[in-house]
């Protein structure tokens with residue numbers, strides 16, 4: 001199978017490309033290096049240093065003997081994406097190429113609008129390009145479990161049976177996203193569903209929970225590593241806690257810490273996605289997949305990182321900070337999963353088992369983490385991204401060192 005990975009330079013895109021190559025598929029990919037630049041914008045960098053794309057392509061050739069065709073470009077440019085698809089004629093297209101930080105989308109009007117433009121227009125361009133040049137290809141679009149919010153009932157896998165005034169129908173499960181970023185994903189899901197309906201495209205819309213981890217089994221070489229973000233804006237909760245523990249900072253759960261989400265390791269995410277690619281839905285249909293391995297509250301995660309860190313002699317403290325987000329502190333959370341189990345997917349990693357691996361991997365980069373500690377959560381201050389008070393202009397945030405002074 002020929003697979004096109006859009007957003008191939010990212011945390012998930014790179015390991016999935018490696019997995020598909022390792023499984024004998026032909027892989028090409030595109031990226032505009034937006035994440036590298038946007039992480040710099042907030043004064044941070046990837047905890048694990050990552051090589052240039054040129055070096056990555058050479059490493060793939062050296063380790064796997066495979067040719068990876070990379071093209072730099074922006075999905076917001078229709079001519080770019082349509083000509084790339086026209087040239088490559090892939091069997092499957094994976095779309096990771098989006099602005100993926102909820103806090104970034106909440107900074108102010110310009111970041112919210114950028115998120116909508118980048119994500120929604122990028123997906124629209126892709127849908128039209130597929131209609132023109134690859135109408136039979138399988139689109140695997142990465143969405144998020146955050147599209148559903150935290151309703152007080154079980155979360156169905158995309159669709160559910162509803163009875164209203166004595167009549168029944170199978171309808172999309174309600175979306176109640178909690179940030180402009182998550183709403184951009186909802187808009188994508190709606191647009192993909194409509195494109196499938198009117199043009200007969202074939203799509204899988206994956207609703208995935210936060211991913212954690214520093215490695216996959218395909219990263220046999222330092223040059224094959226993927227990025228790992230940890231700052232307040234780009235780091236997801238468990239990855240950020242592990243960096244806080246290694247950098248000697250307290251772990252900073254938001255508010256009461258009862259916020260519960262479905263987590264999955266990088267290894268399991270890549271395994272699940274490769275299964276979905278190798279088992280596409282019926283031509284002309286839309287499949288929705290809920291993808292996660294275990295539900296955990298953010299306080300449970302903090303306690304697990306503390307336990308593992310203390311066992312390594314790190315003396316980890318937990319210091320909850322006021323929740324900058326508008327979200328339920330305690331809530332019911334049960335997300336249904338049917339598609340992946342039906343394909344034989346069984347998670348191989350647990351949060352508890354993977355934390356010590358992450359801590360050990362990150363210890364090697366302790367100096368890099370300490371150098372950027374100002375970018376990790378501005379603990380206890382009101383200087384972080386406050387979701388209720390997002391402004392219509394960009395406000396420079398004080399650094400941790402300035403707050404102490």
Ligand SMILES: NC(=O)c1ccc[n+]([C@@H]2O[C@H](COP(=O)([O-])OP(=O)(O)OC[C@H]3O[C@@H](n4cnc5c(N)ncnc54)[C@H](O)[C@@H]3O)[C@@H](O)[C@H]2O)c1
Pocket residue numbers: 006007008009010011012013030031032033034035036073074075076095096097098099100118122142143144145208209210211212227236
């Ligand atoms: N990491 C997670 O925990 C997680 C969880 C659920 C869903 N997701 C989704 O999975 C996808 C990949 O996430 P990630 O963690 O790898 O993010 P990432 O930011 O590391 O990777 C995204 C890649 O897409 C590129 N990109 C962004 N906009 C682009 C554009 N307009 N044109 C071309 N390239 C563009 C970026 O430069 C980056 O390399 C995202 O859509 C994200 O929303 C991630």
